[in-house]
Amino acid sequence: MSLASLWRGVLRHIGWVLGLAVIAIVVGAVLRIGDLHAFATMLEDAHPGWLLVALALQATTYASVAAGWKIVLGQTGTPQPLRRLYPIAVGKLFADQVIPVAGMGGNMFLVDQLTALGVKRGNAVATLLVAMIGFYAVYGVCALAMLATLWISGLASIWIAGFVLVFLVVATVIPGLALWIRRRGRRPLSPALARFASTRSLVAIIGEAPKRLLVDRRLIVRVAGVNGLVFLADAASLMVCFLALGQPVGFSVAFVAVMTASMIATLGPIPLGLGTFEAGATGMLALMGVSVEAALAATLLLRVFTLWLPLVPGFVLIRTALRAKTASLPR
Template sequence: MTGGEKKTAKRPKLGETGHLSGRFFGVLGVGVLVFAVLNFGDLQSFGAMLQRAEPLWLLVAAALQGITYASVSLGWKLVLDKARSPLPLFRLIPVALSKLFADSMIPAAGMGGNLLLVDRLVTLGVPRGAAVAALILSLIGYYAAFAVFAIVMLVLLWMHGKATPLLAGVVTAFLLVALAIPGLALWLRRRGSRPLSPFLEHLPIVHTLLHVVGEAPARLLRDKTLILGVTACNAALFLVGAATLLVCMLALGHPIPFSTAFIAMMGGSIVAALAPVPMGLGSFEVGSTAMLGLLGVPVPAALAGTLLLRGFTLWLPLLPGFVLMKGAFRSVRRPHRSKALKVD
């Protein structure tokens, strides 16, 4: 067997790893069931809060969450348009819903939903290289926005006199993660098909990226205007999330400043990224509630607002997200017709 054949054998197409996708979907299905059982009390609390909350503010919160799915989809659309493989926004929003659902259920530093993104876009008729570019640029944009807003959060905490060395250390640790993941994607893209050490190839994030990053057109990854556009779309996720938390607190009769909601949103997101507990059990809630309490919000009100926010971001999309994810895995598990490799 030649060296080139060994490389090909080591790196099958992501869409051809149906057994891996099946196992992932099985874990996800069990995870949803366990999550529902373990968090049944939270679900009951969410229902109780819905009953006593102001209906108008609840409608506003639901509308804001719709914007998050549109923002993610718009970032992909910018890349696909630039790659001359356009798709209408309404066809991308279901993909965004299933991806954000997977990211919530299996955080893994935000990598949970990337397993199927490329395959879903290819299924919709997008050339594989353009789909891979959408994945890499969305990673870069997401973590660039996340890193900038983490620093903004630390500055706001300093302005409130709450920037302790512990919080500074947590933010610094997150910044290392935020720089490492897109940096890893670009490094794998530049090094091409040269084999890695077995240890690196078996790391989950490396294993996911390794099969796809080499196919992204270099011209798209060097387009600074495109990167800024995708970053802006991902920045909207955090801003809209903070606005949703603010609206949830208003719905419960506990108004807070936007800066407080923003700090809590970022604090919860950072804790969830650094502590990828299976199914995200309580990690975001702990971070968000702790930040709200640190800024003077009564803990019962902070927990109630955070749980209401999680109801909109996780519980309400749970069923449609799971159904869309199931359809995505069925698509991936279909056998792909092998094509002859064209050598220039």
């Protein structure tokens, strides 16, 4: 399955419509409950200085993701400078969020871009897998930290604990499945699995990864560490968005809200987490004593920095990559 065919799938994707409908329902419901004038006033009076800080914080998240790849590539003997990996991180976000092929869009984009930089395909696949394992490992740790914070605050419940447990299972299964596929090698798939093009593509690329990198625990811990900075920067960004609105909250409150919303968006079926992220963050913030109007306003500001702004350069990078790939094909 080529990146071009994945891109064509975007045009047929109806998840955008569903996602936009959900976010419209969420925003409309909250505005009916809250004070529309207060909500609008907070957005209009947002302090631009704090918004610049939020933008800078979000810029560091892509540097953190790229740094994880840089660490792995250094172990493969094909190191790459951060300045070359940074735009790939931005483009991968767009592909992950928009190209709806079982999460394969961003992964194949990463492998294609690394091989274009001269990295052997097997090493590029290993970079992808180690980064995936490190990401979900620290994701699980942050989820447990969120639950512990709620427990200490007296806000934890059996339902929240159950939700975190479900997420931890998913966070374990995803990298575990990738490792299982790598272990089984390139043996033929069962007829049931072979019917899915995305599964065939996944098996094909994972089978090329060098095993030594996938079992290097020290390497995985280092990659997990830099990926953990992404969650901390997202929480700090939400805290800064509250400061921009003149409604300060503590870092722990912002961290819990971001983690809850991220997990809901990860488990949910809506592309880009439209509606689900906003509802999760706003609901958790309200549970922790933040006014609904301020919670929604800050969450929407955060989404501008974490989702909407990066989609523009991401789209440009994906189009550039597709044109370069198309131009290299034999006529």
